[in-house]
Amino acid sequence: MFKKGLLSLPGGSLPINMLKKKLTLNILLFLILTDLLETLTQYCFKKAAISPGVFTVYKAADIFVFLRMAFSSPYLWVGIISATMIFITWSGILAKIDLSVAVPVASLSYITVPLVSIIFLHEKVSLLRWGGIFFILVGVISVSLSTKDKESLS
Amino acid sequence: MIRADLFPILYLIVLTSICDTVNQLFLKSAINSLNISVSKNIFKVLFFMFKLLLTPRVWISGIFALLSLCIWLFILSKVDLNYAFSADSMHYVFIAFGSSLILKEKVDLKRWLGTICIVVGIILVSLS
Numbered sequence: 168m169f170k171k172g173l174l175s176l177p178g179g180s181l182p183i184n185m186l187k188k189k190l191t192l193n194i195l196l197f198l199i200l201t202d203l204l205e206t207l208t209q210y211c212f213k214k215a216a217i218s219p220g221v222f223t224v225y226k227a228a229d230i231f232v233f234l235r236m237a238f239s240s241p242y243l244w245v246g247i248i249s250a251t252m253i254f255i256t257w258s259g260i261l262a263k264i265d266l267s268v269a270v271p272v273a274s275l276s277y278i279t280v281p282l283v284s285i286i287f288l289h290e291k292v293s294l295l296r297w298g299g300i301f302f303i304l305v306g307v308i309s310v311s312l313s314t315k316d317k318e319s320l321s
Numbered sequence: 322m323i324r325a326d327l328f329p330i331l332y333l334i335v336l337t338s339i340c341d342t343v344n345q346l347f348l349k350s351a352i353n354s355l356n357i358s359v360s361k362n363i364f365k366v367l368f369f370m371f372k373l374l375l376t377p378r379v380w381i382s383g384i385f386a387l388l389s390l391c392i393w394l395f396i397l398s399k400v401d402l403n404y405a406f407s408a409d410s411m412h413y414v415f416i417a418f419g420s421s422l423i424l425k426e427k428v429d430l431k432r433w434l435g436t437i438c439i440v441v442g443i444i445l446v447s448l449s
Contacts, residue, residue: 209406216397230395237394277410281403290401299445303410306438309431310413 190268197260198272204253205276206283211246213288218242270311277304330400331447333392334408340389342415344382346423351378353424407446410439 219236237243260269277300284290355372373379396405414436421428 209402212394213397213402216394219398233395233398234391237398243394277407280406284401284403284406288402290403292403295448296403296407296446299442299448300407302442302445303407303439304442306435306440306442307410307413309435309438310417312431312435 190264190272194260194264195272197256198269199275201253201256201260201273202275202279204249204256205273206279208246208249208253209276209280210283210287211242211249213284215240215243215246267311271308274304274307277307330396330405331408333396334405335411337389337392337396338409338412338415340385340392341412342419344385344389345412345416346419347378347382347385349420349424351376351382354378404446408443411443413439 215237218240219233257269257273281290281292281297281300285292351373355369355376393405393409417428417432417436420426
């Protein structure tokens with residue numbers, strides 16, 4: 168999958184000796200767009216994954232049957248297109264702004280994905296799970312915060 | 322207690338996260354190997370992208386991305402999206418380890434604390 172990992176793409180290393188910290192409204196909107204796209208991607212993948220219905224794997228070949236059914240779902244292709252768009256917008260964003268500024272805004276998807284799963288997929292999210300999500304958010308943000316200086320050199 | 326039915330799926334999530342990490346490490350090492358010169362010229366960037374596509378390491382990265390997607394779809398057919406998505410954040414942890422071990426990048430204390438925080442979060446999410 169194309170993840171918004173800790174990777175900065177070639178586009179991300181264009182201006183070299185420049186501090187890229189100023190979060191403009193434009194960039195913010197693009198970051199929110201990647202959040203929404205990420206949520207859409209995950210929603211579509213989930214829809215594609217449950218399209219074969221309740222599926223039990225008895226032998227290894229069943230996995231291929233499952234994958235064929237999942238890949239024939241139009242949801243999957245919407246998800247892949249949306250994931251590709253994330254890849255493009257994300258590398259565009261990293262060309263303009265530090266990873267340490269981008270990731271905290273981008274990790275909003277850890278909140279939007281559970282929200283979408285509650286509303287559209289009728290899943291239940293317990294309080295304990297929200298607590299875990301909070302820890303993950305703090306962790307993801309502090310992992311990215313320390314990239315400040317190195318990012319402009321890489 | 323971690324719910325019994327979530328436990329085998331957790332292994333699969335570890336597997337897809339490892340695939341993602343391998344994918345990112347290969348991509349990063351392919352980009353590093355090309356020694357890009359800094360340029361704002363769009364054609365140079367496109368040319369760079371094209372050269373990147375010809376690198377075998379990028380293909381390996383692509384294979385792992387595909388593998389990761391297949392496992393991910395299987396996971397999603399079994400568990401709630403919100404659980405899988407939260408637990409999948411462990412790829413941040415693996416990437417921190419991988420980039421410090423394989424790419425020899427420096428990972429400072431703040432980042433290690435962040436990864437510990439993520440692990441605590443994943444454990445909480447897996448509790449029911």
